[in-house]
Amino acid sequence: MSALFRIEHLSKQFGGLKVTRDVSLDLVPGDRVALIGPNGAGKTTLVNLVTGQLRPDSGQVFFGGEDVTRLSDVARVRKGLVRTFQVTRLFSEMTPDEHVTLTILQRKGRATRILERFGHDPAIEFEAADILSTLGLTEVAHRPVAEIAYGQQRLLEIAIALALRPRVLLLDEPAAGVPSSETPRIEAALARLSSDLAVLLIEHDMDLVFRFARKVVVLNGGEIVFTGAPDAAAADPRVREAYLGSYAHASRVA
Template identity: 55%
Template sequence: MSVLEAKGLVKRFGGFLATNDVSIGFAQGARHALIGPNGAGKTTLVNLLTGVLRPDVGTILLEGRDVTGLPPHERVRLGLVRTFQINQLFSGLTPLESILLAIAQRIDRKGDRWRPVARDDEAIREAVELLTRLDLESVMTRPTATLAYGKRRLLEVALALACRPRVLLLDEPAAGVPHGERDEILNAIALLPREVTVVLIEHDMDLVFRFAERISVLVNGALLMEGTPAEVAASRKVREVYLGESLDG
């Protein structure tokens, strides 16, 4: 059974068909990548799955529950969490403060009431453990605005994990990160526990083939194929779509 499943998703923007009858499922504990050329509809599909957009047609199931009509924050509460291509961070807070804020939101301490969580030993311990796991302990008390870009991408992953996701959608986590720092992100993702299903949307094929156990290929808003990395790399159709781009892992 898929922990997250889409059935027959269709999304139009005026006369443009952005998502064309897409049915896709992600198994519990999967390490699944979603790839495709620019304009293939990857981000639109993620926006549909997470509730940023509503499908014109189709159904989205999370652990068998129909969540098609739920807003993003309700899906987060049910365990469906994402990161974004562009960082969504609080630049004036430290990583530790940001993680504590996320924990406070998770346990319903909102607005000005989040600050007492900073005196909660259990919350602090959870935040420090999470930051340590993602190699952020050395910068956890520095303002986020001063961090290297790769560290900020890791912090975004940490914030998503603070929500305790069942499914984590990573939308181009290596985008804009210098090549030498991408291994740090990949290593952090690789260490995520298997109870978290991870879906990676990424242009970096080296990262995709090192991470994924299954790959789905989108083209023009439709699912072209799905298979193992070896099957995708061997596909003539996929190579034609990428116009000779390397798909070797």
């Protein structure tokens, strides 16, 4: 199995509503795949199924050749299957430095040690500073998250994910809610992601998708309706149909 990450025939329904229908997808190292689709297409549900927040009704998730469908979300993160959240989930009183430090400590199996002082390991502090500077967060590294701009909080979400040294990264709308003036900073951060990392990007901002992705997967009504190059996606009638009547994106895709 050459794919680093593969999902096979994944399905999920809530009550009578089928939110994920027989979805199959795979990623190899270095992949830059965008998952797009109108609101309610089941994009975030798919991420939740893949990362273990939800259990699928049927289908499997493979990671590095191993079936991880039954593994907990925590176990998957430790293997290198990492996600960010569509709506920022951060600790309002902690600083960016503390978020990243805690994450690095976890990677080293030290996040729940009692007889250790937090933030006093020079090697970890150096790594945390390095990650924060990569994302342009050095200036706000020691301010409580509640006091920093939303765009910076979105970047911190990515910083936490990178501190886990992921092999597969699922970015759930990294630019959601960010003023357009700050989008370039997020785009720059995405452009600097390691080339052997496999990335699945969920995004509404089509400009960002077209610049970032080498492959586009279109989800509609819980199933994949198109897989292919970004240019081909724009011209595909099924993709147009998925977006038809669905506000601004329709004209941009078409």
